[in-house]
Amino acid sequence: MLVQMREPLIDQKLNAYRPGIERAANGRYSGCSRDTTGYQLQQSFENAMRYRRPAAVIIDEAQHLARMASGRKLSDQLDVIKSVASRTQTVQVLIGTYELLAFRNLNGQLSRRSVDLHFLRYRVEEQADIEIFQNIVSTFQAQLPLGGNLELSDIWDFLYERSLGCVGILKDWLMRAVITTVRDGSANLTRRVLEKSALSASQCEKILAEAREGELRLAENSDAQTRLRRLLNLDTALPVATGAQPGPHLANVAPRAHRGRPGMRDPKRDPVGRRQEAYA
Numbered sequence: 001m002l003v004q005m006r007e008p009l010i011d012q013k014l015n016a017y018r019p020g021i022e023r024a025a026n027g028r029y030s031g032c033s034r035d036t037t038g039y040q041l042q043q044s045f046e047n048a049m050r051y052r053r054p055a056a057v058i059i060d061e062a063q064h065l066a067r068m069a070s071g072r073k074l075s076d077q078l079d080v081i082k083s084v085a086s087r088t089q090t091v092q093v094l095i096g097t098y099e100l101l102a103f104r105n106l107n108g109q110l111s112r113r114s115v116d117l118h119f120l121r122y123r124v125e126e127q128a129d130i131e132i133f134q135n136i137v138s139t140f141q142a143q144l145p146l147g148g149n150l151e152l153s154d155i156w157d158f159l160y161e162r163s164l165g166c167v168g169i170l171k172d173w174l175m176r177a178v179i180t181t182v183r184d185g186s187a188n189l190t191r192r193v194l195e196k197s198a199l200s201a202s203q204c205e206k207i208l209a210e211a212r213e214g215e216l217r218l219a220e221n222s223d224a225q226t227r228l229r230r231l232l233n234l235d236t237a238l239p240v241a242t243g244a245q246p247g248p249h250l251a252n253v254a255p256r257a258h259r260g261r262p263g264m265r266d267p268k269r270d271p272v273g274r275r276q277e278a279y280a
Contacts, residue, residue, distance in 0.1 A: 001045050035060045049088035062094035098214025118218055122165035133160060134166055140174055144183055148188030162198040165206050173198055
């Protein structure tokens with residue numbers, strides 16, 4: 001992070017007044033462990049965030065945070081990010097594949113402080129998505145530095161088939177096709193070049209399977225809502241009285257059975273002190 005922010009003197013970002021840290025003859029700090037160095041660098045990063053005050057910190061390919069060579073847990077990784085966000089008052093944006101779904105419900109603190117933004121692929125089941133995808137294809141057609149009689153809008157279904165409705169895949173595909181055309185010494189983009197540079201059907205099938213699995217995991221499930229209402233004792237709503245105002249009603253919960261010992265009263269608040277009359 002410090003390198004990406006072009007922070008100066010990164011190798012000097014250690015607190016010389018911290019106990020156990022000394023400078024060697026070559027000017028480098030010595031006597032500090034790896035954990036101490038990590039703590040100092042994190043503190044330097046937080047200070048840089050406070051001074052520069054960015055709108056957000058974006059971590060791309062954030063799913064790789066779950067692949068640690070050490071024995072640290074995934075929750076430890078996200079706890080550090082949560083701590084940095086809290087101390088610097090800066091939004092931390094994690095961008096990645098559907099593997100990020102493993103980060104959602106690690107604990108309650110992370111769940112209530114996180115917001116999911118799903119960049120859904122365009123689907124042929126929705127007419128509006130088809131029209132948007134066709135407009136995207138026309139936009140890419142206007143930006144291509146090649147000529148020819150090939151109209152991408154006429155083969156939008158083939159482009160959708162090998163891009164799965166994902167604009168990022170479509171862009172990379174067209175870039176490969178343009179590079180192949182230029183290397184072959186041609187000035188016209190053809191259907192043959194597009195077919196040659198497209199992803200194979202097996203690759204698309206694998207990507208589609210992962211996308212559908214992620215979409216199902218993100219979709220709201222009625223069973224989950226039913227379990228939540230059952231846990232909150234909201235299964236059976238109280239009958240609404242005639243003339244009563246509409247609104248939420250609590251569940252009909254049976255009173256708890258008395259579990260105290262015989263002869264012992266239930267705990268309650270007792271008045272303390274003498275009662276005095278107050279005069280204005």
